[in-house]
Structures are given as structure tokens and as C-alpha cells.
Amino acid sequence: xxxxxxxxxxxxxxxxxxxxxxxxxxxxxxxxxxxxxxxxxxxxxxxxxxxxxxxxxxxxxxxxxxxxxxxxxxxxxxxxxxxxxxxxxxxxxxxxxxxxxxxxxxxxxxxxxxxxxxxxxxxxxxxxxxxxxxxxxxxxxxxxxxxxxxxxxxxxxxxxxxxxxxxxxxxxxxxxxxxxxxxxxxxxxxxxxxxxxxxxxxxxxxxxxxxxxxxxxxxxxxxxxxxxxxxxxxxxxxxxxxxxxxxxxxxxxxxxxxxxxxxxxxxxxxxxxxxxxxxxxxxxxxxxxxxxxxxxxxxxxxxxxxxxxxxxxxxxxxxxxxxxxxxxxxxxxxxxxxxxxxxxxxxxxxxxxxxxxxxxxxxxxxxxxxxxxxxxxxxxxxxxxxxxxxxxxxxxxxxxxxxxxxxxxxxxxxxxxxxxxxxxxxxxxxxxxxxxxxxxxxxxxxxxxxxxxxxxxxxxxxxxxxxxxxxxxxxxxxxxxxxxxxxxxxxxxxxxxxxxxxxxxxxxxxxxxxxxxxxxxxxxxxxxxxxxxxxxxxxxxxxxxxxxxxxxxxxxxxxxxxxxxxxx
DNA sequence: AGTTTCGGCGCC
DNA sequence: AAAGGGCGCCGAAACT
Numbered sequence: 001x002x003x004x005x006x007x008x009x010x011x012x013x014x015x016x017x018x019x020x021x022x023x024x025x026x027x028x029x030x031x032x033x034x035x036x037x038x039x040x041x042x043x044x045x046x047x048x049x050x051x052x053x054x055x056x057x058x059x060x061x062x063x064x065x066x067x068x069x070x071x072x073x074x075x076x077x078x079x080x081x082x083x084x085x086x087x088x089x090x091x092x093x094x095x096x097x098x099x100x101x102x103x104x105x106x107x108x109x110x111x112x113x114x115x116x117x118x119x120x121x122x123x124x125x126x127x128x129x130x131x132x133x134x135x136x137x138x139x140x141x142x143x144x145x146x147x148x149x150x151x152x153x154x155x156x157x158x159x160x161x162x163x164x165x166x167x168x169x170x171x172x173x174x175x176x177x178x179x180x181x182x183x184x185x186x187x188x189x190x191x192x193x194x195x196x197x198x199x200x201x202x203x204x205x206x207x208x209x210x211x212x213x214x215x216x217x218x219x220x221x222x223x224x225x226x227x228x229x230x231x232x233x234x235x236x237x238x239x240x241x242x243x244x245x246x247x248x249x250x251x252x253x254x255x256x257x258x259x260x261x262x263x264x265x266x267x268x269x270x271x272x273x274x275x276x277x278x279x280x281x282x283x284x285x286x287x288x289x290x291x292x293x294x295x296x297x298x299x300x301x302x303x304x305x306x307x308x309x310x311x312x313x314x315x316x317x318x319x320x321x322x323x324x325x326x327x328x329x330x331x332x333x334x335x336x337x338x339x340x341x342x343x344x345x346x347x348x349x350x351x352x353x354x355x356x357x358x359x360x361x362x363x364x365x366x367x368x369x370x371x372x373x374x375x376x377x378x379x380x381x382x383x384x385x386x387x388x389x390x391x392x393x394x395x396x397x398x399x400x401x402x403x404x405x406x407x408x409x410x411x412x413x414x415x416x417x418x419x420x421x422x423x424x425x426x427x428x429x430x431x432x433x434x435x436x437x438x439x440x441x442x443x444x445x446x447x448x449x450x451x452x453x454x455x456x457x458x459x460x461x462x463x464x465x466x467x468x469x470x471x472x473x474x475x476x477x478x479x480x481x482x483x484x485x486x487x488x489x490x491x492x493x494x495x496x497x498x499x500x501x502x503x504x505x506x507x508x509x510x511x512x513x514x515x516x517x518x519x520x521x522x523x524x525x526x527x528x529x530x531x532x533x534x535x536x537x538x539x540x541x542x543x544x545x546x547x548x549x550x551x552x553x554x555x556x557x558x559x560x561x562x563x564x565x566x567x568x
Numbered sequence: 569a570g571t572t573t574c575g576g577c578g579c580c
Numbered sequence: 581a582a583a584g585g586g587c588g589c590c591g592a593a594a595c596t
Contacts, residue, residue, distance in 0.1 A: 224592085225592075225593095226592090242576085244575085244576065263576080264577090271588090271589060297587095299580085299586060301586095301587060301588075302587095303588085306578075306579085306589055307588090308578090308579055309588060334580095379584085379585095382585075384584050384585070385582090386584065388581060390584080478584060479586090481584090481585080482585035483585080485585090515579070516579085518580080
């Protein structure tokens with residue numbers, strides 16, 4: 001009994017499908033069908049569809065109400081495999097994979113399309129990257145072999161399956177959209193920013209703050225122009241390098257308070273104001289385009305609307321439909337728990353084996369109960385902090401949790417030395433993280449702005465040397481250090497999503513939002529309890545699948561609310 | 569005039 | 581107290 005089929009567009013505008021055996025080879029004749037939705041709908045027994053690219057195929061299936069259980073996304077697999085093979089940067093399209101297989105000229109990847117509020121998802125016949133079924137299957141068979149040649153084939157297969165599942169979740173979320181109340185949003189904007197004036201200038205509150213800032217400086221100042229603000233401070237006898245909040249906030253000057261207030265509101269106005277609402281919300285839904293695996297660490301990205309950066313105050317506008325609820329679930333202290341699971345540090349595993357606050361437990365053991373210190377130390381270890389209190393605290397962390405700190409230190413060293421670094425499931429860090437040529441380029445560019453400071457950064461960077469890593473390689477070290485934790489967390493999160501998606505399959509509940517360690521499910525009120533339980537179960541399953549036998553737990557804080565802002 | 573980079577800040 | 585990882589987005593500034 002075959003549960004795996006492949007699908008590819010045919011040249012006549014139809015679609016070819018074929019059953020596959022356990023070895024991945026065709027296990028029956030190719031069938032020609034007139035449309036993909038029909039081909040899939042008429043084969044409910046198929047549990048995994050092998051196709052070139054989910055974003056190219058699946059939206060059109062969803063548009064006709066057809067969902068699939070699982071898939072294998074050839075281009076996702078190609079990307080993961082190339083990375084694992086240390087061939088980051090080679091074209092990753094199925095066509096490129098085929099060309100490498102056949103020895104022909106390898107076509108470059110098509111450019112990524114830009115976000116566009118009005119854009120429709122591409123239908124697959126419209127993209128020139130399509131591959132006939134026979135070619136697709138040749139690439140697929142080759143990929144299955146390449147999975148077997150990796151360090152840990154089981155994990156690599158799981159990674160490809162998980163990332164493929166992620167593409168399904170993303171496509172379904174893109175279709176569902178996030179419930180969004182334009183009315184609540186407009187009310188918020190009016191409360192925060194005041195009335196808009198005709199002509200599109202600053203709303204009332206921002207105009208007032210501009211006046212206050214100007215009054216404090218004794219001259220007209222545009223608070224949204226950093227150069228203007230720096231100049232104004234200089235005239236007041238205060239030298240600032242930038243107008244970043246952390247640099248401004250401790251200054252003793254009457255302009256500081258209105259300036260900081262302005263920055264906060266300005267941000268909301270330009271990034272999530274009226275024009276955002278106009279561009280991104282239609283018929284009660286905010287529809288960002290989620291893209292699974294959009295970053296090298298495996299975290300998702302979104303295109304359009306800044307969906308992963310919705311300010312807390314704006315979350316008031318995320319409101320469930322009447323009679324429905326939002327189940328908002330946030331993984332507790334995900335990164336240190338992941339670090340415990342991947343490093344197998346006995347002390348950290350013991351702490352992460354409880355559901356209670358991990359930072360508090362760490363601080364009880366190594367920081368005399370100071371939770372904030374403990375949290376900073378853990379995050380400093382993960383991010384590669386190089387100065388400040390974090391360093392002192394890092395030493396305390398190292399004494400109590402030596403294997404955990406050694407794990408990220410090893411990753412950092414590997415990164416500095418240009419060696420490959422992988423997540424738990426095998427996603428691979430690009431060797432240079434895109435910084436190498438930037439630095440060279442930078443060095444050749446004459447920098448003009450400030451006479452007094454221009455030499456310092458460039459010189460400091462170049463003169464750091466003998467015996468030590470360059471600034472560039474240290475940056476790669478920090479990147480690699482963070483990569484193993486952030487990326488392994490992303491591995492786990494994919495399996496969580498996949499499990500949760502399956503639990504929701506028989507319900508009316510829909511996943512509508514995902515942000516690294518947080519998910520939102522929109523469901524009828526009577527399904528909420530089921531969804532809450534499903535999240536707990538999915539977390540446990542994801543932990544087992546990703547990390548194998550481990551005492552580490554991944555608890556969630558879950559809230560059933562009508563409005564996102566009411567969660568926690 | 570159109571395109572790319574920068575500065576700043578939102579989220580995790 | 582100080583500046584470490586990953587992103588996207590906006591307007592202004594700096595390019596071509």
C-alpha cells in the first residue's frame with residue numbers, strides 16, 4: 001500500500017502524479033490529471049505528497065479547500081542538504097539540483113520577490129522553475145541518497161520532514177490570516193497619536209511633542225531626523241554619537257522626555273499606523289506572508305506588515321471572531337531549555353526537567369536567588385556577550401553548568417575557525433555568515449562624516465590582531481554560538497507546529513500566528529480546552545521527536561482570550 | 569527620478 | 581549597566 005505520491009505540472013497545463021515505493025522510486029505508472037486540486041482530492045489515502053515547492057503548489061490547493069497531511073518539499077530539502085554538505089550559496093532550485101545531477105549548466109536561483117500587499121500567491125504554472133515529473137523524481141531519489149550520507153541520517157530526514165511541514169503550516173496561516181479589528185486599531189491610534197491632520201503630516205500628539213522638543217532646545221528641531229537631534233544636543237553642549245534610546249535616556253536635558261515619547265509614538269505611526277491598516281488589513285484579517293525557514297537559523301520570517309514585530313500596544317487590535325477565542329501559547333524559557341537538551345549538561349537538564357521558572361532555579365543554584373542576573377548570564381552565554389556584568393556572571397554559570405557553557409563555547413570556536421556548525425537536527429550554519437566580504441568592502445570605502453571619530457572603528461578592527469581572532473571571525477563566533485541554540489530551538493518549534501497542526505486537523509481551529517516560541521490558534525470557544533491540551537501534548541511530542549530521550553520539558557504559558565493583548 | 573543604504577526600533 | 585544573536589520595516593539620506 002503506497003502512501004507517498006509525487007506531483008508535478010504537466011506541459012499541457014494539467015498535472016502528472018505517480019505513486020512512490022518505500023525506496024522513493026516510482027511504484028506505478030504516471031497518471032495525467034487535469035488539475036492538481038482534483039488529483040489530490042481524489043486520493044485521500046496519500047499521506048505524503050512529494051512536490052517541488054509548497055508555496056508554488058499548496059496555495060492553489062487550499063483555495064479549493066484541499067489540504068494535505070504531509071509533504072516533501074524538494075527545494076526545502078535541497079537547501080538543507082546543500083548547507084549540510086558545506087555548499088552554502090549554490091543555487092538551490094530543483095532545476096539547479098537536476099543540472100548538478102546531469103552535469104549541465106546550473107541555473108542561478110530566481111530573485112526573491114518583494115513583498116507586495118496586493119500580490120497573489122503565484123500559481124504554479126506561472127513560474128518558470130517547474131520540472132517535469134521524471135526530472136523531479138530523479139532529484140528526489142538523489143536527495144534521499146544524500147540524506148543517508150549525512151552525519152545523522154535519521155535527524156536529517158526528520159529535519160527535512162519538519163521543514164516541509166513548516167511550509168504547509170505557513171501556507172495555511174497565510175490563507176487563514178490573523179483576526180484583526182480595524183475599528184479597535186483606529187481607536188488605539190486615535191488614543192495614542194491623536195487626530196490626523198489633512199495633508200498627511202504628523203498627527204496631533206506627535207506635532208505637540210515636536211513642539212515640546214523644539215521648545216526644550218530653544219529652536220526648531222525635527223525629532224525624526226537623527227542628524228538634527230545630534231546637532232541640537234551638540235549646541236546644548238551635550239555630545240552624543242547617535243540618538244538611540246539607550247544613549248539618550250540618561251542625559252540630563254529637558255528635551256529627553258518628549259524626545260523619547262516622540263520616538264515611541266513615531267514608530268507606531270510609521271510602522272503600524274493608518275497606512276499600515278490600509279495596506280495590510282482586509283475583511284477583518286491581517287495577512288502577512290509567513291515563510292518557513294526564511295533565516296539561516298531556521299526561524300521564520302514574514303514578508304509584509306512586519307508581522308513578527310507587532311508592538312505590544314497594537315496587539316489590542318487582534319480580536320477573535322464572535323463566539324471564537326484566541327489560544328495564545330508561549331513557550332517558557334525556550335532557549336535555555338533547548339541548551340539543556342542539546343548540551344546534556346546534568347545540572348541544566350535537572351533544572352529544565354521542571355516546569356517551574358527556569359531562570360529562578362538557575363539563580364537559586366548559581367546566583368544566590370537573583371533571577372535577573374541569572375537570566376542575563378544565560379542569555380549572555382547564548383549571545384556571546386563580551387563585556388559588562390554578563391562576563392562575571394558567565395563565570396558563575398560555567399562553574400555550575402560546565403557542559404552547557406562548553407557547548408556554546410565550542411560552537412563559537414568552530415565558527416571563528418570557519419568550521420561548519422549544525423543545529424541538533426542538522427541545519428548548518430553558513431561558514432561566513434555573510435560578513436566576510438562586507439568587511440573588505442567597508443575597508444575600501446572612504447568614510448567622511450565625523451572628522452574626529454572616523455579612524456577609530458576601522459583602526460580598532462584592523463589593529464586587534466596578533467594571536468587573537470579578528471573582529472570578523474569573533475563576530476562569526478558569536479553568530480555560531482547563537483546559531484546552535486536559536487537554530488535547535490527552531491528545529492523543535494517546527495515539530496511543535498507540525499504536531500499541533502495535526503491535532504487541529506479535525507477541528508475548526510486554525511493556526512493563525514507563529515513567532516519563534518509563541519503560537520496563536522483561533523478557534524470556536526468550545527474547542528479552546530481541546531486546543532490547550534493539544535498544545536501541551538504537541539510540546540511533549542516535539543521534545544521527544546527532536547531530542548530523543550531527555551528529561552527536559554518545554555512548558556507553555558497558555559491563555560484563552562478574546563483579545564491578544566489580554567494574554568499574559 | 570529611481571534605487572540602495574543608513575539609522576532607528578519593533579519583536580523574539 | 582551595557583551593547584551579544586536573529587529578523588522586517590519605515591523615512592531620510594546617499595547614492596546612481
